[in-house]
Amino acid sequence: MSKVSSCGYEWTIQLVSQNSEHMLDKCLASILSAALAEASLFAFYFSKSLSIQQTPCAIFTSSEQWLDEQLDVPALVGRLNKLNHDVQLLSLAQMQILPVRYQGLILGFLAVDNSAIIPTSEHNVLNHVLNIYVHQLATLQYARIDPLTQLLNRQTFDEKVMDIVAGKEAWLVREHGNDVKWYIAMADIDHFKYVNDNHGHVIGDEVILLVAQLLKSNFRIGDYVFRYGGEEFAIVFPCKDEGKAIEKLDSVRAIIAATRFPQVGSVTISLGVAELTDNAQVADFVNRADQALYQSKQDGRNRVTAFSNMDSAKDSYQTGDIELF
Structure with a gap:
């Protein structure tokens, strides 16, 4: 010593x-x-x-x-x-x-x-x-906190996903156990362009902030919630299986849909979720969750879609004429 x-x-x-x-x-x-x-x-x-x-x-x-x-x-x-x-x-x-x-x-x-x-x-x-x-x-x-929402920022998202996939965060395995899988969810505020166009960007920021607070407060301390950009969020979290992951995301979606937003009224989000595996890059995981998110938008918004439940066209989606925002 x-x-x-x-x-x-x-x-x-x-x-x-x-x-x-x-x-x-x-x-x-x-x-x-x-x-x-x-x-x-x-x-x-x-x-x-x-x-x-x-x-x-x-x-x-x-x-x-x-x-x-x-x-x-x-x-x-x-x-x-x-x-x-x-x-x-x-x-x-x-x-x-x-x-x-x-x-x-x-x-x-x-x-x-x-x-x-x-x-x-x-x-x-x-x-x-x-x-x-x-x-x-x-x-x-x-240094990795988004100034508006106080969520983790985009740069931290890339690093955290890479660390989880690479197994660098050994303490995460010990904390959550070997019997869980990791999932990535992408969430987007529905019709956000309408909010900005009709209420202004100040109210738009307030909507983003309140959605961020609801996301953060309804996930566990050990889960990771990020502001991915604009009105889009990412969540990286462990669950026993995909069914439980979808159930968790859907419960948070319902909480947001039931919340009254000042001056705006009701706000909903659409979500897409994919499992994190050890055989893909961060961009691939985001692409899968984004495809599932787009499917939620296409199916009417205010819902959760799993990438694994999409049809054979999931590998080559196009936005077409659907208005995502």
């Missing part, structure tokens, strides 16, 4: 140099492996949404053996929340816990097996490293 004190500045530079969440996680894992004894077990649990509404999940561990310990994460977080803010270490019978805070909230912790006792003199450096990680993660996330 003597290396911790001498490398604190170097580790800080490494962390703030990362420009993707995936590489930031890898960097922190490498730093902790170097800082802690090679023989020790450790695990980093964190809420990637930066929200206390999401239970911290294992972002990485030094060994899968750690997961067999079946750590009671909610109970441990509850215990950490009772500590004074100046407490940097919680010593338990078999492990030491370093709380990870952001804006005064406990969002996770580093658990270290007691085979590597962390000297008091090293607490500050390790906590500093964890603090730098959290703030760099927040910086990356805020």
